[in-house]
Amino acid sequence: MKTPILFLSMAFTTASFAEQMPEPNPPFVIKRQLNQRITQQQTSKSKPKEWIFHKTADGRHPSNKEQSMVWLMNRARQNPSAEGVFLANTGDSDVENAINYFHVDIDKLQAEFAEYAPHPPAAFDVRLYKAALAHSKDLIVRDAQDHNNQFDRINNAGFNYMAARGSVFSYAESALYGHAGFNIDWGNEADGMQTGRGHRSAIMSLDVDYYSNVGIAILSDNDTNTNVGPLVVTGNYAQANDNTPNHYNRFIVGTVWRDKNNNSMYDIGEGLGNVQVRPHGGTYWAKTAQSGGYAIPITSAGSYSVSFSGGQLKTKQTLSVTVADDSILMDLKLTQ
Missing domain, CATH: 3.40.33.10 (CAP)
Structure with missing residues (x-):
């Protein structure tokens, strides 16, 4: 742990403050105009592809x-x-x-x-x-x-x-x-x-x-x-700018993790890696990072059944979610 040194000089004391706060x-x-919404990219129906830009x-x-x-x-x-x-x-x-x-x-x-x-x-x-x-x-x-x-x-x-x-x-x-x-x-x-x-x-x-x-x-x-x-x-x-290839603003986002200490907070080391996350009928699917995080672009609003399987997840799990205009947060939290 680094501790900023506090000097007696007022000039130096002021400088030390910047070492303890984010850059102002x-x-x-x-x-663009703040109230302008950009239309989400639409992708033609095809075999779901792995999204790789989330890790x-x-x-x-x-x-x-x-x-x-x-x-x-x-x-x-x-x-x-x-x-x-x-x-x-x-x-x-x-x-x-x-x-x-x-x-x-x-x-x-x-x-x-x-x-x-x-x-x-x-x-x-x-x-x-x-x-x-x-x-x-x-x-x-x-x-x-x-x-x-x-x-x-x-x-x-x-x-x-x-x-x-x-x-x-x-x-x-x-x-x-x-x-x-x-x-x-x-x-x-x-x-x-x-x-x-x-x-x-x-x-x-x-x-x-x-x-x-x-x-x-x-x-x-x-x-x-x-x-x-x-x-x-x-x-x-x-x-x-979601009129650009591989750029989206609507996702199913979340973390696959095991709450080892039952404190209802994601802690270091609780993520489950390499888990496949697949929205049924979606354009994309993804694998979680080693830390458990994932994100999947959703090109069409609707209700999705999302499966979680493989990797560090021992048993397949399924959750349901409805996506409208904006991204949705969907964690898969496991307990001991």
């Missing part, structure tokens, strides 16, 4: 930590009021220390979340992930926290977006700490939260109908000669 003024781009080819990403942040984000979108209560009472000592350090107004935090409307989940996208990974690597090399060239990397990775946001936290202690840092959006303002709530806007989809795709890259850096770390987190959140 996260960038965002909107290329890396080796299945190692999203990693356990990255999937944890995706899971926390998608849970938060389902019930913003409950998320506000959770953030104020995580029980995590690092998060509590940061809340106290920045003098976060807990009552105001919870009141703000109580006013937010629920939003659909985001699907992990490997192109957004690769852009985030390149950015996190660059931050470690430069021992920095900034947004320099973050959107250029999204463009270079081949993701075509209509709206996008970027977040960076070079000093996260854990996945939960990174999530809380972004969603509380702690900072130096009087209420302990950053002006504009830009990081929160990305996670909760506050400024567009919703950011339907996400790529989060978390790298460890325990080099005592650098200031960044122990975890360097970059998040890219986007709404796809």
Whole structure:
């Protein structure tokens, strides 16, 4: 665990604050009117194809930590009021220390979340992930926290977006700490939260109908000669231009996991990998990443019977879901 050094000099003390909060003024781009809906791609009926853009080819990403942040984000979108209560009472000592350090107004935090409307989940996208990974690597090399060239990397990775946001936290202690840092959006303002709530806007989809795709890259850096770390987190959140091949905004999204400690939270190591997820009558199917995450584009609204089988799942399971205009969150949670 890296601990920022607090100097007596006021100038140095101010500088040390930035080592404990996400980079202020996260960038965002909107290329269309906010109330304009893009028609989902329609794919002619054919044999279902495997969707491969929700994970890396080796299945190692999203990693356990990255999937944890995706899971926390998608849970938060389902019930913003409950998320506000959770953030104020995580029980995590690092998060509590940061809340106290920045003098976060807990009552105001919870009141703000109580006013937010629920939003659909985001699907992990490997192109957004690769852009985030390149950015996190660059931050470690430069021992920095900034947004320099973050959107250029999204463009270079081949993701075509209509709206996008970027977040960076070079000093996260854990996945939960990174999530809380972004969603509380702690900072130096009087209420302990950053002006504009830009990081929160990305996670909760506050400024567009919703950011339907996400790529989060978390790298460890325990080099005592650098200031960044122990975890360097970059998040890219986007709404796809779904008139482009292999770009969608409507998915069945979820995690296949076993709640080993019965705490109703996805924890590191609980995901089940290589599980086949197949919506009956759908255009695509997918295999879960090693961390248990999956996403499947849905090209036609309707009711689907979704089967889960193989991989680390011992017994075949089937769930039913109805998909309308937006993505649907559907976890398969197993108990001991």
